[in-house]
Amino acid sequence: MDVHADRSPGGEDELMTPQLDPVIHAPTRLQIVSLLAAAEEAEFAFVRDSLDVSDSVLSKHASALEAARYVKIRKGHVGKRPRTWFSLTPAGRMAYQDHVVALQAIVAQSGLSVLDLQAGQGWSDDLLEAAMEKAVIDPHDVRASDQDRDKVAEMLRVAASDGRITMDELTERVERTYTARTVGALAVIVADLGRTDVLSSTPTPMW
Secondary structure, X not given: OOOOEEEOOOOOEEEOOOOOOHHHHOHHHHHHHHHHOOOOOEEHHHHXXXXXXXXXXXXXXXXXXXXXXXXXXXXEEEOOEEEEEEEEOHHHHHHHHHHHHHHHHHHHHHOOOOOOOOOOOOOOHXXXXXXXXXXXXXXXXXXXXXXXXXXXXXXXXHHHHOOOOOHHHHXXXXXXXXXXXXXXXXXXXXXXXXXXXXXXXXXXXXX
8 A cells, every 4th residue: 555645744655654545444354355465375264264254245345356457357257167366466365464554552551562664574483483382282182274285186196097096086075175174184085095295394383
């Protein structure tokens, strides 16, 4: 988002603190950009299920973010099925960071903190590591990433080429793969293939 400028008597522009962005501030749109800020790209069904909203609600808010040039919408296919992916544009990422800074400025008066984020800076590796050390997470309950799904889909394609599963089984399992929400669900899909390396080396945070 643009940083507002204050016109001084001398005619020079002085930069002000970032302001709340009305495009992002709507709760559902804030949830969307927050989710996308943690990934390079996210599939429509993943975002919909994570936010627990309907297809129409997600489409409406995603379109509004696209119109503001904050979100890029990419359409394609997985097999014969159409798929849609979302990603934050550089402008969208900056707008989100500025919005968080503005929120922090508002709540700081109460002594609370949104999170330790400065413009252009995300979660540090040390902060993420500390958060994960404090969390007690069953690896199978960790949210699956797009990379996890692609990895399992490739395992299935190899299994089909080796004759270990039929083409019909391949189609059915790939569909299940791209709707799976956790690495545990992905592990079940390839369990009979003797694969034990489905889990991501680094759990994906659930926010």
